[in-house]
Amino acid sequence: MTRALKERVDSREAKREPPYRTTMELTPEQQKALAEKLGGIQNYNPVVLREMARKDRRFFAPLIMSILSAEFRGIDFFGRFVVDTEDEVPWHMTLGVARQTFDESRHTLLNMKLLEHLGSSVGEYPDIILGPQRDDIPPEELDPAILLARVNVALEGFALTTFEEIRALAEQTGEEMVAHCHDYNMADEVTHVALGDYWLEKLSQVQPWRKERARAAQQEFESNIAMVRQMARSYMAASTPSEATPSGNGN
Amino acid sequence: MAYVIDQSRCINCSWCRRECPTDTIHYFDQEVRKHKIDPQYCIDCDICARVCPMDCISHEPAVVPDAQSLAAGKMRARAWARDRRQLKLGIRAYAESQVLKIARNGS
Numbered sequence: 001m002t003r004a005l006k007e008r009v010d011s012r013e014a015k016r017e018p019p020y021r022t023t024m025e026l027t028p029e030q031q032k033a034l035a036e037k038l039g040g041i042q043n044y045n046p047v048v049l050r051e052m053a054r055k056d057r058r059f060f061a062p063l064i065m066s067i068l069s070a071e072f073r074g075i076d077f078f079g080r081f082v083v084d085t086e087d088e089v090p091w092h093m094t095l096g097v098a099r100q101t102f103d104e105s106r107h108t109l110l111n112m113k114l115l116e117h118l119g120s121s122v123g124e125y126p127d128i129i130l131g132p133q134r135d136d137i138p139p140e141e142l143d144p145a146i147l148l149a150r151v152n153v154a155l156e157g158f159a160l161t162t163f164e165e166i167r168a169l170a171e172q173t174g175e176e177m178v179a180h181c182h183d184y185n186m187a188d189e190v191t192h193v194a195l196g197d198y199w200l201e202k203l204s205q206v207q208p209w210r211k212e213r214a215r216a217a218q219q220e221f222e223s224n225i226a227m228v229r230q231m232a233r234s235y236m237a238a239s240t241p242s243e244a245t246p247s248g249n250g251n
Numbered sequence: 252m253a254y255v256i257d258q259s260r261c262i263n264c265s266w267c268r269r270e271c272p273t274d275t276i277h278y279f280d281q282e283v284r285k286h287k288i289d290p291q292y293c294i295d296c297d298i299c300a301r302v303c304p305m306d307c308i309s310h311e312p313a314v315v316p317d318a319q320s321l322a323a324g325k326m327r328a329r330a331w332a333r334d335r336r337q338l339k340l341g342i343r344a345y346a347e348s349q350v351l352k353i354a355r356n357g358s
């Protein structure tokens with residue numbers, strides 16, 4: 001009889017301190033340098049960076065770093081999922097998620113190379129963390145189906161839209177490599193979303209209460225997006241100089 | 252007239268749902284885990300069909316919403332369009348002002 005995966009994984013704690021190096025973790029000097037590069041550390045977010053990259057290709061690098069951050073988190077999430085839920089889910093689900101973990105590590109390599117192609121490298125920009133960290137999730141929500149529901153819509157589903165938008169922007173601005181890589185990346189995410197959908201169904205068949213809870217977790221994410229949009233609206237209204245009117249027709 | 256999604260080809264990317272001006276594309280509350288258009292509030296704007304990366308949304312002349320729902324749909328769409336355009340232009344203007352600021356500071 002083979003030993004459970006959990007037992008085979010080295011039992012030493014694998015912990016980075018801090019686990020992610022966000023803008024908050026930077027020294028004041030580093031924060032200042034970042035602010036100079038981007039016009040303020042509040043601009044270090046994919047929504048603003050995408051529009052900045054439209055204007056000046058230099059901003060593709062921090063934009064790609066923000067994606068790379070999410071890929072790192074993908075490895076973390078799915079890798080942990082494989083080990084943590086092995087006893088609770090069918091073995092072929094474990095296999096599927098392990099494959100997904102492998103995909104995320106390929107995406108990481110892909111984006112690291114892309115970052116170098118854009119003249120940057122890992123370390124130049126900090127991490128971006130969207131959504132709750134694993135440690136913030138209450139224990140009763142650590143059910144495999146609910147975890148999967150969150151990540152399926154927040155990380156994977158969101159990646160589909162984001163990658164497609166970045167691909168379109170890269171194509172418009174002649175960044176062929178960015179467009180190519182994001183097209184490639186998107187193909188994997190399609191599989192990931194489909195896998196998540198499939199297993200959410202299966203897990204909910206065994207435990208019907210999971211369906212409602214999973215839906216609630218997903219809707220919570222949607223309302224968070226709406227909230228961020230609202231915050232962006234008021235922030236921008238307060239800080240955009242009135243002489244700055246955008247070029248183009250707003251599409 | 253309304254739009255329909257070919258669910259066999261939908262990849263659940265959610266793009267149509269986030270763009271639909273009348274909020275009539277549903278996902279979370281569906282029996283089948285696929286995106287679905289509720290034709291009652293569909294105003295035939297074609298936005299979803301244009302953003303769908305799978306090209307799996309099409310116009311279906313046979314599906315007709317009732318007049319009252321359609322009018323409500325149009326009202327939602329007007330509010331959405333105003334709001335969304337404002338936000339889009341806002342983000343773009345802000346981003347441009349930041350790029351200009353950085354260029355001025357010579358970094």
Ligand code: SF4
Nearest residue numbers: 271293294296297299
């Ligand atoms: S055609 Fe317009 S109103 Fe109808 S579902 Fe698509 S986006 Fe929504």
Ligand code: SF4
Nearest residue numbers: 261262264265267303
């Ligand atoms: S945009 Fe197309 S593929 Fe994406 S969720 Fe809508 S119908 Fe499905």
Ligand SMILES: [Fe+2]
Nearest residue numbers: 071074104107
């Ligand atoms: Fe990925």
Ligand SMILES: [Fe+2]
Nearest residue numbers: 074156189192
């Ligand atoms: Fe993924």
